[in-house]
Amino acid sequence: MSSKEPFYPVALTVAGSDSGGGAGIQADLRTFAAFGVFGTSAITAVTAQNPAAVSRIDVIPGDGVRAQIKAVRTKLAVAAIKTGMLANAEIIRAAAAEIGKIQCPLVVDPVMISTSGASLLEESAVAMMREELLPLADWLTPNVHEAELLSGMKIRRVEDMVAAGQYCADMWKCSVIVKGGHMQGGNGIMTDVVIHEGKVLALTSPEVPDTQAGHGTGCTFSAALTAGFALGGNWKQVLKTAKAFVYGSLAEEVVVGAGVHAMYPPLETYDAEINLKRIDN
DSSP, X not given: OOSSOOOOOEEEEEEEEXXXXXXXXHHHHHHHHHTTOEEEEEEEEEEEEETTEEEEEEEOOHHHHHHHHHHHHTTSOEEEEEEOOOOSHXXXXXXXXXXXXXXXXXXXXXXXXXXXXXXXXXXXXXXXXXXXXXXXXXXXXOBHHHHHHHHTOOOOSHHHHHHHHHHHHHHHTXXXXXXXXXXXXXXXXXXXXXXXXXXXXXXXXXOOTTOOOOTTHHHHHHHHHHHHXXXXXXXXXXXXXXXXXXXXXXXXOEEEETTEEEOOOOSSOOGGGOEEEEOOO
8 A cells, every 4th residue: 555645635615604504615515525525614704594584694804714724724635725705805815815825726706796686795805806816716606796796797698798707717817607697598598608718618507497496506516616626627527517516406406494495415417417518619
């Protein structure tokens, strides 16, 4: 037996805690486990919430977030990182300073605006994210509202998603996935736009009809990407598998309370339902 054993894949999530379990740290660690990746975390905020409402948010001091990341990186072989809810400028600066010391893929889910359009990040923190964190990103995964804010463009159709994604890719020298989310296409297909190494692609899945378990889809997608990169996967397969994981988690939703539905790691494999194809040629 070799004296130097290969490390088990480790992923780090820097995000907020969701007491209801549907999103944030809880969704990230659940996703890492489903992919067979050892999950670690740095908690940025503790929220009191369920799928219906957020009743309280207690933000962790920036030094506390930085200490968590440092504690992980100094002893564990982190193979991929994702960021989610970072709450304020202090946390973004602290997290960016420590993440910059880790050499591995970084997936930034810029939790700035919810899919309903509600602001989740202070204005000063948006500027800090643009200046300190996004330049470190390898992959950026904004929803439509966040892509509008980052690019200054209005998004009404797929062509607009492409333009906003290309702006972000050029600005921060990273790959970008603009998530179509709840933008109404009317054709039964959910489309994300991918900008990678100068190529423009559409990442699509069938729409899951009548799902009531949409809370946490963004967190789950970025966590699935992070897990795939931690495992050393080819980028095309990582993207398709992450999309399939979200689709399957919605298709196999579970009921966790009276009228409360939640996405959950699927038992089946849904890769065959996912398409990734170029749309720029």
